Amino acid sequence: FSHVLCLLNMMTHQELVSCVGWTTAEELYSCSDDHQIVKWNLLTSETSQIVKLPDDIYPIDLHWFPKSLGIKKQTQAESFVLTSSDGKFHLISKLGRVEKSVEAHCGAVLAGRWNYEGTALVTVGEDGQIKIWSKTGMLRSTLAQQGTPVYSVAWGPDSEKVLYTAGKQLIIKPLQPNAKVLQWKAHDGIILKVDWNSVNDLILSAGEDCKYKVWDSYGRPLYNSQPHEHPITSVAWAPDGELFAVGSFHTLRLCDKTGWSYTLEKPNTGSIFNIAWSVDGTQIAGACGNGHVVFAHVVEQRWEWKNFQVTLTKRRTMQVRNVLNDAVDLLEFRDRVIKASLNYAHLVVSTSLQCYVFSTKNWNTPLIFDLKEGTVSLILQAERHFLLVDGGGIYLYSYEGRFISSPKFPGMRTDILNAQTVSLSNDTIAIKNKADEKIIFLFEASTGKPLGDGKLLSHKNEILEIALDQKGLTNDRKVAFIDKNRDLYITSVKRFGKEEQIIKLGTMVHTLAWSDTCNILCGLQDTRFTVWYYPNTVYVDRDILSKTLYERDASEFSKNPHIVSFVGNQITIRKADGSLVHLSISPYPPILHEYVSSSKWEDAVRLCRFVKEQTLWACLAAMAVANRDMTTAEIAYAAIGEIDKVQYINSIKNLPSKESQMAHILMFSGNIQEAEVVLLQAGLVYQAIQININLYNWERALELAVKYKTHVDTVLAYRQKFLETFGKQETNKRYLQYAEGLQIDWEKIKAKIEMEITKEQERSSTSQSNQSVGLKL
Amino acid sequence: AGFFAAMAKDILGEAGLHFDELNKLRVLDPEVTQQTIELKEECKDFVDKIGQFQKIVGGLIELVDQLAKAAENEKMKAIGARNLLKSIAKQREAQQQQLQALIAEKKMQLERYRVEYEALCKVEAEQNEFIDQFIFQK
Numbered sequence: 001f002s003h004v005l006c007l008l009n010m011m012t013h014q015e016l017v018s019c020v021g022w023t024t025a026e027e028l029y030s031c032s033d034d035h036q037i038v039k040w041n042l043l044t045s046e047t048s049q050i051v052k053l054p055d056d057i058y059p060i061d062l063h064w065f066p067k068s069l070g071i072k073k074q075t076q077a078e079s080f081v082l083t084s085s086d087g088k089f090h091l092i093s094k095l096g097r098v099e100k101s102v103e104a105h106c107g108a109v110l111a112g113r114w115n116y117e118g119t120a121l122v123t124v125g126e127d128g129q130i131k132i133w134s135k136t137g138m139l140r141s142t143l144a145q146q147g148t149p150v151y152s153v154a155w156g157p158d159s160e161k162v163l164y165t166a167g168k169q170l171i172i173k174p175l176q177p178n179a180k181v182l183q184w185k186a187h188d189g190i191i192l193k194v195d196w197n198s199v200n201d202l203i204l205s206a207g208e209d210c211k212y213k214v215w216d217s218y219g220r221p222l223y224n225s226q227p228h229e230h231p232i233t234s235v236a237w238a239p240d241g242e243l244f245a246v247g248s249f250h251t252l253r254l255c256d257k258t259g260w261s262y263t264l265e266k267p268n269t270g271s272i273f274n275i276a277w278s279v280d281g282t283q284i285a286g287a288c289g290n291g292h293v294v295f296a297h298v299v300e301q302r303w304e305w306k307n308f309q310v311t312l313t314k315r316r317t318m319q320v321r322n323v324l325n326d327a328v329d330l331l332e333f334r335d336r337v338i339k340a341s342l343n344y345a346h347l348v349v350s351t352s353l354q355c356y357v358f359s360t361k362n363w364n365t366p367l368i369f370d371l372k373e374g375t376v377s378l379i380l381q382a383e384r385h386f387l388l389v390d391g392g393g394i395y396l397y398s399y400e401g402r403f404i405s406s407p408k409f410p411g412m413r414t415d416i417l418n419a420q421t422v423s424l425s426n427d428t429i430a431i432k433n434k435a436d437e438k439i440i441f442l443f444e445a446s447t448g449k450p451l452g453d454g455k456l457l458s459h460k461n462e463i464l465e466i467a468l469d470q471k472g473l474t475n476d477r478k479v480a481f482i483d484k485n486r487d488l489y490i491t492s493v494k495r496f497g498k499e500e501q502i503i504k505l506g507t508m509v510h511t512l513a514w515s516d517t518c519n520i521l522c523g524l525q526d527t528r529f530t531v532w533y534y535p536n537t538v539y540v541d542r543d544i545l546s547k548t549l550y551e552r553d554a555s556e557f558s559k560n561p562h563i564v565s566f567v568g569n570q571i572t573i574r575k576a577d578g579s580l581v582h583l584s585i586s587p588y589p590p591i592l593h594e595y596v597s598s599s600k601w602e603d604a605v606r607l608c609r610f611v612k613e614q615t616l617w618a619c620l621a622a623m624a625v626a627n628r629d630m631t632t633a634e635i636a637y638a639a640i641g642e643i644d645k646v647q648y649i650n651s652i653k654n655l656p657s658k659e660s661q662m663a664h665i666l667m668f669s670g671n672i673q674e675a676e677v678v679l680l681q682a683g684l685v686y687q688a689i690q691i692n693i694n695l696y697n698w699e700r701a702l703e704l705a706v707k708y709k710t711h712v713d714t715v716l717a718y719r720q721k722f723l724e725t726f727g728k729q730e731t732n733k734r735y736l737q738y739a740e741g742l743q744i745d746w747e748k749i750k751a752k753i754e755m756e757i758t759k760e761q762e763r764s765s766t767s768q769s770n771q772s773v774g775l776k777l
Numbered sequence: 778a779g780f781f782a783a784m785a786k787d788i789l790g791e792a793g794l795h796f797d798e799l800n801k802l803r804v805l806d807p808e809v810t811q812q813t814i815e816l817k818e819e820c821k822d823f824v825d826k827i828g829q830f831q832k833i834v835g836g837l838i839e840l841v842d843q844l845a846k847a848a849e850n851e852k853m854k855a856i857g858a859r860n861l862l863k864s865i866a867k868q869r870e871a872q873q874q875q876l877q878a879l880i881a882e883k884k885m886q887l888e889r890y891r892v893e894y895e896a897l898c899k900v901e902a903e904q905n906e907f908i909d910q911f912i913f914q915k
Contacts, residue, residue: 229874250875264882266875570900579889581896584903610914 003243003262004300005254005284009269009292012038012047017287019062019274021080023094025336025352025375028276028285030293031059031082037096040293042283051096058085061111061274066118067391081121083109089123091137102137105129111152115159116198116415122162124150130164132175144173151191156217157198157416158434165191170205170219184219187211193234198416199241200257206232212246214259222560223259223576236275236284240377241418243298245284247272252286252296258560260578269294280338280352280375282315303342306567308360310342318349320363329363331356341379341386343567344516346399348386350376355388357399367401378417380424382470383516385445387424389417396429396445405448407431409441425468428477428493430457437462440479442493451493459502461485467512468493469519469535472597478535480521482509488523490535503538505545506530513566518593522571522585524561529554529573533589533615537622540669547618547640550585557581588616596623601632614640621645628665656757657764660687667691680704686711686756693718702734714752717744 015033022028028040035053040046053059064080079099083089085108091100105125112123120140121133128146130153133139146166153164161174167190172182189208196203202222203215208231214223230249237244243262246253252265252272270289277284286294303310309321318331318340335351342348347358350371357367371390378389385404388395393414396404407429421432428451433439439458442451461483469478477493488506508526515522521532531550538545554561557575564572564580569590571583588611595604601624608616621636630649637645645668652664659682666675672695679688685708692701698719705712716739723730730736789795790806797807805813 229878250871251878261882261885264879266879575892577885577889579892581892582900583896584900587907 003254003298005252005263005265005296006299007252007265007267008295009267010040010047010295011290011292013291013293015291016270016289017273017291017293018059019082020276020285020287020293021062021064022276022278022283022285023064025278025280025283028278028293028295029062029064029080030285030287031062032291033058034291035059037082037092040285042295051092051098053084056086057088057090058108060084060108063113066114066116081112081114083112083123085109087125089121089133089137100137102133104131104133107149110150113153113155115155116157117159120159122153122155124153124164130162130173132162143175144171152194154194154196154203156196157201163194163196163203165194165205167191168207170194170203170215172217172219182219186213186215186219189231192231195235195237195244197237197241197244197257199239199418200420202237202241202257204235204237204244206235206246210248212255214257225259230271233271233273234275234286236277238277238281239279239415240281243281245275245277245286247275247286249289252284252294254296254298256578258562258574258576258578260576262578265296267294268292280336281377282336282338301340303340303347305342305345305360305565308342308347310340310347312337312340316351320347331358331363331366339376339379341381343381344383346381346386348379348381350379350388355397355401357386357397357401359399367399369397369401377415378419378422380419380422382424382426382445384426385424387422387429389414389422391415394422394429394431396424396448404446405443407441407443407448409433409450411435420465423466423468423479425470425477427474428468428479430466430468430479430493432463432466439463440466440481442479457491457493457502459483459489461487465512467514467521469514469521470516471519471593476536478519480505480512480514480535482512486510488512488525490521490538492539503542505532505535505538510560511563513563513571515566515568515590517568518590518597520566520585520589520593522563522566524554524557524563524573527553527555529557529583531585534593534619534622536626537619540622540626541645542670544618544622544640544642547614548622550615586613588613589619592616592619592623596620596627599627599629601629605632605635608636608639625665625668628662630661630665656761657682657684659684659764660760663687663691672697676700684760686714686753687760689715696722698722698732698735702738706738711752712738713742713744714749716742717746717749720744 013032013034013036017030017032020028020030026042029037030040031037035055035057037050039048039050059082061083062080065078079091079093081089082092087103087105087107087109088101089104089109089112090098092098104123105127107126109123109125112121114121119135122130123133124130126149128148128150130143130150131139132141132143143162148167151165153162155162161172163170163172168185168187169183170186170191186205187207187209191205191207193206194204201217203217204212206212210228210231212225212232212235213221215221228248228251232246232248234247235244242257244255244257246255249271250266250269252267254262256262269286269292272286272288274287275284283295283297288294297315299312299314301312307323309323311319313319315336316333320329320331333351335353338350338352340347340349345360349356353371354368355371373390373392376388376390380387385396385398388397391414393406395406398404413434416434423430427445429443429445431441433441438461439456440463442457443449444451464482464484466479466481475494478490479493480488480490482488486508487504488509489502490505491502506523506525509523512521512523521535523530529552533548533550537548557573560576562574564574569585569587571585573581573583575581588607592604592607595607604620608620617636617639621633621640624633624636630652634646634649637649648668652661655661655664659678663675663678666678675691676688685704689701689704689711692704693715701715705715719735730739786796793804795803795806797803
């Protein structure tokens with residue numbers, strides 16, 4: 001189902017193979033009970049013995065020292081750790097020289113893993129101990145000790161925690177002493193293997209109960225497999241965290257990260273004790289009980305966009321099918337295809353050395369450029385450009401192949417970025433900070449510099465998933481995100497000047513997506529599928545947000561569905577069992593968006609009249625207010641029966657000056673402070689005071705009056721009237737202070753107000769006439 | 778003369794000397810000699826016969842041995858075949874299990890395709906309905 005494993009079974013060892021490890025995408029080391037370490041070159045299909053270990057060393061686990069991050073020259077691992085049955089671990093160079101053998105455990109050392117930075121090694125043994133070692137093999141600490149053997153161990157994504165097995169239990173223990181230990185019963189049999197992916201932060205476990213399971217890092221179960229015929233002996237995450245492989249007796253399975261299985265193979269291998277993914281995530285190798293090493297590469301991946309369907313048929317060949325006319329094109333590549341992305345009428349393919357950009361209009365002449373570093377781990381597309389992420393950095397290219405920018409931030413680790421933590425739009429790049437997950441970095445796409453004054457977007461909770469909207473002006477760019485509590489928020493990416501609030505849009509949101517053609521947001525909220533036709537409504541008129549929504553029951557999607565794409569008005573959702581479900585929403589809101597973005601208000605109103613839907617009218621109302629088109633707003637609000645708002649808009653229309661109108665439109669959207677600022681800047685102090693009085697914002701009204709030394713009596717008069725109406729006594733100290741000895745004369749006050757209004761009218765009429773004069777000249 | 782001859786014989790016989798038919802002097806009584814020779818002949822015959830018998834018996838034994846070996850071989854073969862038969866049944870079972878697993882996998886895929894197909898049918902119906910409505914409204 002869009003991923004298939006192509007198998008190759010090879011044999012050189014006399015005894016069972018216990019472990020395998022890749023150095024590059026084409027070179028593998030395997031260790032066997034026949035004491036040999038063998039190197040496999042897949043390009044030449046040659047094997048060579050690296051070293052023959054002494055007869056008393058039976059290798060158990062092998063792990064290559066991680067590539068140093070950021071050092072580009074060092075493109076492959078130089079040494080590895082090998083654990084053995086005699087209680088030692090050995091540091092062995094690429095050429096097979098045993099640099100160091102360290103007495104580590106009593107009984108066999110069952111697993112050894114380097115952390116992501118290569119600064120520490122963890123080993124676990126039959127003696128039930130978990131030990132941390134330095135890079136050179138000096139004992140740092142014994143992290144934990146238990147009565148049962150520890151069969152497998154894995155580092156957490158931040159290298160701060162270690163996950164290990166304890167019989168049927170899984171334990172996550174932070175390196176920091178006294179930190180909280182997480183422990184849970186994971187299987188009904190002894191757990192044999194675990195793995196923890198650094199990109200998606202998910203945990204895999206497999207055991208003698210013949211099941212494999214997927215957990216999140218809090219130990220919550222996400223997937224629980226059917227029992228197999230034999231114990232599951234190995235599990236391994238692909239580096240990008242999108243897939244994982246499962247090995248058992250005569251069994252090799254490829255699964256999606258959500259647990260459902262893409263494909264099952266039954267090779268003649270015996271038990272597969274260890275599985276290793278190549279660095280580029282296109283191939284796996286399995287250590288087999290019958291002395292074989294099984295190789296498999298992933299093909300038949302499929303990408304779909306509108307009427308095009310692209311399939312990776314072979315490692316270097318893609319087939320493009322145009323569903324409309326059944327035309328088929330074959331795309332041949334010089335090297336192995338590693339990643340591809342099809343969106344916005346372009347297919348971007350990265351091979352081990354190059355990047356190909358195809359336009360859907362012309363499949364024959366791709367644009368080709370060389371890559372800086374081989375392995376692209378992520379491709380993201382926007383309408384104008386696309387983003388490549390590799391081990392060394394983030395690079396933005398135009399579809400013409402021109403390099404645009406390369407955003408950087410302190411502590412950047414590109415190997416853990418994925419489509420949930422990076423988002424791209426035509427003008428902005430948003431990246432979730434891994435070190436502090438409450439923060440989102442924002443970059444200007446054209447320069448790669450931090451957006452605006454470099455202020456970060458910070459939220460009160462850890463953020464899980466981010467998505468930028470794709471259309472509209474840079475100033476209105478919005479980012480939607482889901483936090484740890486599964487609440488959906490929206491905010492503007494504009495972080496300078498007046499900071500826009502982070503506003504909550506929904507709760508229990510599992511997944512979200514923006515449409516590629518207009519700023520419509522959709523998400524799965526608990527058991528409902530929700531479409532926010534105009535999410536910006538929250539900044540304009542939050543009251544009518546619920547009227548701009550489209551909701552339908554989504555219980556049919558069961559647990560943990562994921563939105564794969566939102567193209568035009570078509571939404572594709574992948575259910576937890578792997579099946580794709582297509583939904584289409586009404587085509588009218590996208591059309592409305594289009595009219596509004598080109599200021600065709602009359603067309604927009606006509607469309608709404610034609611469709612006769614409340615939702616559409618509500619969207620139009622919000623859009624009109626956001627664009628300060630009060631005539632359209634009035635019509636739209638009238639159509640959805642918001643009479644109070646129609647009246648208010650009418651009153652705005654009758655206001656004497658532009659500034660006042662502006663301020664009241666801002667007030668309409670709830671931006672009181674901004675409204676006040678507008679009035680004060682225009683010198684309309686009385687009007688500023690008046691809006692505060694109208695809002696019963698007494699403190700501020702008096703403060704302004706005192707500050708500008710005007711209308712103090714007006715404020716006091718209104719206050720007194722208010723107190724009288726509600727039958728209250730003055731308690732506010734400041735009011736008491738100013739009220740002392742002041743006689744309220746309503747006649748005088750009214751005259752003053754009258755004067756202010758005429759003044760405003762005169763002023764605006766002169767400024768208007770000035771303007772018209774200016775135009776005439 | 779005969780008398781003298783017989784006399785002489787007796788006398789010689791007493792001295793342990795005898796004459797044979799060719800009147801040659803002999804230490805042994807010619808009769809005994811005759812019998813001895815006959816015995817010797819008979820013994821030789823006997824030895825020859827025994828030898829022949831032994832040869833025949835040896836051949837027989839060899840043959841029987843060969844037969845035994847062949848029988849043993851066949852027996853082993855039979856046992857092997859029987860075991861093979863048993864294990865083939867097991868192998869078939871394993872193969873069947875494998876195929877069953879593969880079938881289950883394909884069934885799951887089919888189910889996914891079915892769900893997708895149904896969803897697409899629904900979309901198609903919705904779109905048709907929309908088109909009808911649109912035309913009708915115009």
